[in-house]
Amino acid sequence: MTQRQRRVRDRTERGERIVAAARELAEAEGWEAVTTRRLAALIEYSQPVLYSHFPGGKDAIMAAAALEGFAELASTLAAGRTGGLAGVAGAYAGFAETKPALYDAMFTLASELPFAQDDTPEVMKACFAELFAVIEPVAGKQDAGALTEVFWSTLHGLVTLDRGRRLSPAHRDERLALVVARFGARAD
């Protein structure tokens, strides 16, 4: 039975290689350059193999990459929590800047991931929890959950508009400081 074990291990390893190759290619050339043919060539198998791992095709591969991203974002935010609200905001912006394609897969593309529902994966809840942790102390009488969503939206908007060169580069640091100023004060 060890042979069967080895086979399933090889199989899962190959699945991970697919996602890794997709992420690497996406960061280098963008998700539109991630084609099933190029992915197949990278893992040195034929195209249909991809579909045996991810029946959903390219979208499913992106969703798998996005899930990895949520885990990494959660730990990134957790590391920034010592810096309080400013630390988390900086960590969030840093993550989006370091891994822009992954960020896109998580929040712009891959629309099948269940957000804000019961069946939301734990890693995604963990990300939200990290934001909630720094917002809750400053919520005052305001609804901490809703305020966290607004805080998150601000970070998300900053990150996406900034990367699309829709914001002035000169105000880059100033903007994060303003976020902290507007959200960091306790409301009562």
Add this chain to the structure above:
Amino acid sequence: MTQRQRRVRDRTERGERIVAAARELAEAEGWEAVTTRRLAALIEYSQPVLYSHFPGGKDAIMAAAALEGFAELASTLAAGRTGGLAGVAGAYAGFAETKPALYDAMFTLASELPFAQDDTPEVMKACFAELFAVIEPVAGKQDAGALTEVFWSTLHGLVTLDRGRRLSPAHRDERLALVVARFGARAD
């Protein structure tokens, strides 16, 4: 020479029909359903005609639609300015909800439009100016330009995350109220 005038008039009208058909189709079925073949069929001409109007192809058509969107957003925001910061925020959210595909063309897709530069089209500057107008009074010692960018990012983030079903529907109205609460107070 009136014949020539009629010809150029017909031509511009056909160009507008292309953009109108693209917008209509995009709102109905999303931008991925807007193909050059379907557009050609809608205006009852062959595919290459599209390229005589928009040498940039599909992207150029989307950019033209986006420009129309900026004009409409500017007047929508202007109408909401009587309601102050809350009015403008509500107008912005309403616009994005009413014309989601157009909003995507303006802010998510169509990356060739020059934002925050010297050659930025007037209609785009006008949108930013509307936001600036309601932010400037509450900026206090804070940089009004940078704060406007943050305010805009918040609205943009709320709108995109909400439409991607990434936010709790229950907090929908509460979120806008929180935006007003956090940005409406004068900082000094």
Add this chain to the structure above:
DNA sequence: TCCAGTTTTCTAGCATCGCTAGGATTGCTA
């Protein structure tokens, strides 16, 4: 060791996409 039977993998192809070259058609000018 060899042979079914199962699982895995690949070849080949479909429909569709954005886009374009080159010929056909139309309308204008002299």
Add this chain to the structure above:
DNA sequence: TAGCAATCCTAGCGATGCTAGAAAACTGGA
């Protein structure tokens, strides 16, 4: 009316995501 110029369409290229059916490899029992 003949020639010219502008306009338009047919046909096709390369590439996309995805899949059916053949080929290959591996499995376990005689």
